[in-house]
Amino acid sequence: xxxxxxxxxxxxxxxxxxxxxxxxxxxxxxxxxxxxxxxxxxxxxxxxxxxxxxxxxxxxxxxxxxxxxxxxxxxxxxxxxxxxxxxxxxxxxxxxxxxxxxxxxxxxxxxxxxxxxxxxxxxxxxxxxxxxxxxxxxxxxxxxxxxxxxxxxxxxxxxxxxxxxxxxxxxxxxxxxxxxxxxxxxxxxxxxxxxxxxxxxxxxxxxxxxxxxxxxxxxxxxxxxxxxxxxxxxxxxxxxxxxxxx
Amino acid sequence: xxxxxxxxxxxxxxxxxxxxxxxxxxxxxxxxxxxxxxxxxxxxxxxxxxxxxxxxxxxxxxxxxxxxxxxxxxxxxxxxxxxxxxxxxxxxxxxxxxxxxxxxxxxxxxxxxxxxxxxxxxxxxxxxxxxxxxxxxxxxxxxxxxxxxxxxxxxxxxxxxxxxxxxxxxxxxxxxxxxxxxxxxxxxxxxxxxxxxxxxxxxxxxxxxxxxxxxxxxxxxxxxxxxxxxxxxxxxxxxxxxxxxxxxxxxxxxxxxxxxxxxxxxxxxxxxxxxxxxxxxxxxxxxxxxxxxxxxxxxxxxxxxxxxxxxxxxxxxxxxxxxxxxxxxxxxxxxxxxxxxxxxxxxxxxxxxxxxxxxxxxxxxxxxxxxxxxxxxxxxxxxxxxxxxxxxxxxxxxxxxxxxxxxxxxxxxxxxxxxxxxxxxxxxxxxxxxxxxxxxxxxxxxxxxxxxxxxxxxxxxxxxxxxxxxxx
Numbered sequence: 001x002x003x004x005x006x007x008x009x010x011x012x013x014x015x016x017x018x019x020x021x022x023x024x025x026x027x028x029x030x031x032x033x034x035x036x037x038x039x040x041x042x043x044x045x046x047x048x049x050x051x052x053x054x055x056x057x058x059x060x061x062x063x064x065x066x067x068x069x070x071x072x073x074x075x076x077x078x079x080x081x082x083x084x085x086x087x088x089x090x091x092x093x094x095x096x097x098x099x100x101x102x103x104x105x106x107x108x109x110x111x112x113x114x115x116x117x118x119x120x121x122x123x124x125x126x127x128x129x130x131x132x133x134x135x136x137x138x139x140x141x142x143x144x145x146x147x148x149x150x151x152x153x154x155x156x157x158x159x160x161x162x163x164x165x166x167x168x169x170x171x172x173x174x175x176x177x178x179x180x181x182x183x184x185x186x187x188x189x190x191x192x193x194x195x196x197x198x199x200x201x202x203x204x205x206x207x208x209x210x211x212x213x214x215x216x217x218x219x220x221x222x223x224x225x226x227x228x229x230x231x232x233x234x235x236x237x238x239x240x241x242x243x244x245x246x
Numbered sequence: 247x248x249x250x251x252x253x254x255x256x257x258x259x260x261x262x263x264x265x266x267x268x269x270x271x272x273x274x275x276x277x278x279x280x281x282x283x284x285x286x287x288x289x290x291x292x293x294x295x296x297x298x299x300x301x302x303x304x305x306x307x308x309x310x311x312x313x314x315x316x317x318x319x320x321x322x323x324x325x326x327x328x329x330x331x332x333x334x335x336x337x338x339x340x341x342x343x344x345x346x347x348x349x350x351x352x353x354x355x356x357x358x359x360x361x362x363x364x365x366x367x368x369x370x371x372x373x374x375x376x377x378x379x380x381x382x383x384x385x386x387x388x389x390x391x392x393x394x395x396x397x398x399x400x401x402x403x404x405x406x407x408x409x410x411x412x413x414x415x416x417x418x419x420x421x422x423x424x425x426x427x428x429x430x431x432x433x434x435x436x437x438x439x440x441x442x443x444x445x446x447x448x449x450x451x452x453x454x455x456x457x458x459x460x461x462x463x464x465x466x467x468x469x470x471x472x473x474x475x476x477x478x479x480x481x482x483x484x485x486x487x488x489x490x491x492x493x494x495x496x497x498x499x500x501x502x503x504x505x506x507x508x509x510x511x512x513x514x515x516x517x518x519x520x521x522x523x524x525x526x527x528x529x530x531x532x533x534x535x536x537x538x539x540x541x542x543x544x545x546x547x548x549x550x551x552x553x554x555x556x557x558x559x560x561x562x563x564x565x566x567x568x569x570x571x572x573x574x575x576x577x578x579x580x581x582x583x584x585x586x587x588x589x590x591x592x593x594x595x596x597x598x599x600x601x602x603x604x605x606x607x608x609x610x611x612x613x614x615x616x617x618x619x620x621x622x623x624x625x626x627x628x629x630x631x632x633x634x635x636x637x638x639x640x641x642x643x644x645x646x647x648x649x650x651x652x653x654x655x656x657x658x659x660x661x662x663x664x665x666x667x668x669x670x671x672x673x674x675x676x677x678x679x680x681x682x683x684x685x686x687x688x689x690x691x692x693x694x695x696x697x698x699x700x701x702x703x704x705x706x707x708x709x710x711x712x713x714x715x716x717x718x
Binding site: 001002003004007008010011012014015017018020021022024025026027028029030058062117118120121122128131132133136151152153154159160161162164165166169187188190191192194195198204205206207208209210211212213214215216217218219220221222223224226228229230231232 | 342402427513519546
């Protein structure tokens with residue numbers, strides 16, 4: 001078996017010997033990522049309506065279903081009507097703290113069977129199993145959104161405490177709730193935010209950042225586009241006009 | 247080590263593919279569709295051309311300091327609680343992964359689509375160790391059930407009809423299946439969902455690894471990459487050493503062009519950035535994370551003639567535009583990586599002898615260079631490979647003799663003129679409307695699938711000598 005030392009030594013030797021093929025540079029990185037991210041946010045605070053229009057166009061272009069409500073209080077009705085249309089009752093949701101609002105009582109009152117994911121890690125394995133099997137069983141998964149990218153119609157979700165990876169993955173219908181503070185224009189801007197998150201030692205993120213661009217799809221059989229092969233068959237994005245995220 | 251049916255020579259494999267009417271139709275439809283989607287995606291993306299230049303530069307800049315970037319990657323993966331392994335050869339990679347699986351007591355491994363694990367023939371090794379590997383990409387799942395190999399980098403089962411898939415599911419899964427893609431996909435979803443939830447270990451490749459953050463990046467459309475990295479207790483990622491990029495800023499440049507080149511999407515449905523084992527507070531994610539760094543012939547090319555091929559993103563764009571791939575499909579190449587880039591990667595991994603014939607399986611038209619998102623000069627390297635095949639005298643002897651004679655002829659004008667005159671006489675019985683459809687003896691092989699242009703009634707040299715207007 002190769003050791004780390006000899007493996008790297010061979011690479012080092014090759015790199016030392018190899019002439020540069022042409023003068024080349026890696027991508028420019030933000031010098032102060034947090035400050036740059038903040039300035040992107042400030043700029044977008046002025047032109048978010050255009051960004052939202054572009055997001056909607058792209059999101060619908062990848063077969064996402066876009067909804068818009070005035071305030072967070074109206075989200076439970078929107079969710080309930082999505083549930084009714086598909087005759088679904090069971091719903092898993094990110095924890096209220098991760099979502100930015102506690103919708104559990106309102107959703108329950110509308111007849112949904114709501115399972116809120118815990119804010120902290122379960123201490124025993126069987127509880128972990130139980131929560132996972134619920135996510136694998138129910139029809140609806142409700143999450144927040146960390147970034148919504150207009151260029152590609154992409155939702156970026158960061159995993160962590162109270163925000164499990166499976167909520168946006170196992171149920172056949174994923175519903176994501178966001179406001180203008182999540183909107184970005186471009187992938188380049190996403191890069192700045194990723195740099196900023198990683199530069200922040202205090203950030204308590206989980207181990208996965210997922211870019212979601214529409215429902216799960218495949219074209220592996222005769223190139224026929226089919227949705228919902230492993231991940232959700234439907235992705236809904238509910239935009240809330242009145243910002244609700246802290 | 248070979249992957250395809252290498253008992254038969256390349257020419258025969260290619261010939262067989264060209265006789266397969268369904269394959270011919272499937273290839274034409276698929277490659278034409280991918281070409282159109284890619285063209286549309288870039289047409290609506292004004293930054294595309296400059297991002298391609300930038301992506302190419304990032305790959306070169308990264309190679310110039312590959313040792314440093316890998317050290318950073320390793321340090322960060324370890325800091326996050328992951329373990330890094332080093333495999334010089336496919337055999338070492340297989341042994342490492344089998345050991346990890348055994349140590350964790352795994353009985354079943356779910357895999358998301360990975361060319362690197364195809365390259366190292368991991369599935370056979372897992373099976374031999376009593377661990378059942380399950381391919382979870384729908385196309386890969388189909389070909390695994392059929393005991394075949396992928397025929398396209400991004401659409402592994404394009405050579406199968408829905409009818410064949412339905413028969414396969416009915417036979418192998420004992421589920422009566424209709425030849426309807428939607429229904430077949432539903433069956434696969436149910437079958438594989440169970441496996442995701444049961445499997446002990448998840449195995450993936452890596453489209454990229456970000457050194458600065460210790461992040462592995464997986465791009466899928468189906469969501470299987472997310473399943474495999476979220477649900478099993480152990481995650482093993484296998485990647486070639488060249489897949490590292492320095493920072494998230496670099497990553498975004500590649501993401502902006504990768505899916506557009508592959509399927510014409512602006513982004514694939516899922517891009518997953520995973521970092522080490524699960525963190526405190528997380529409900530899911532693996533308890534163990536392993537990264538297997540694979541050499542497999544790559545390291546020697548950092549300062550080798552195939553260096554540029556280390557920039558390949560595995561998007562498949564060069565396959566779709568290649569007139570040879572479009573005729574013969576992926577299996578005829580006989581190795582893991584088909585198409586123009588596949589010839590170079592095969593030479594890198596298996597040595598020049600392996601591409602003795604394949605080096606000629608290109609028209610050198612340059613369409614691959616034009617399509618490549620990072621502008622790899624594939625035709626140049628193919629010509630160099632041909633030269634090497636010739637220099638090392640590993641080409642078949644008739645080919646060497648013919649080319650040696652031709653070289654002499656072309657260097658001697660008088661002899662050349664004589665040969666042209668002789669040719670005009672000799673060709674007479676075979677010429678029809680300026681073309682030779684069939685030549686006798688073993689030369690006939692050449693005209694089996696194409697015509698030979700006849701020697702002109704007056705050669706250019708003869709006209710040049712007599713026609714004044716030609717000289718102005």
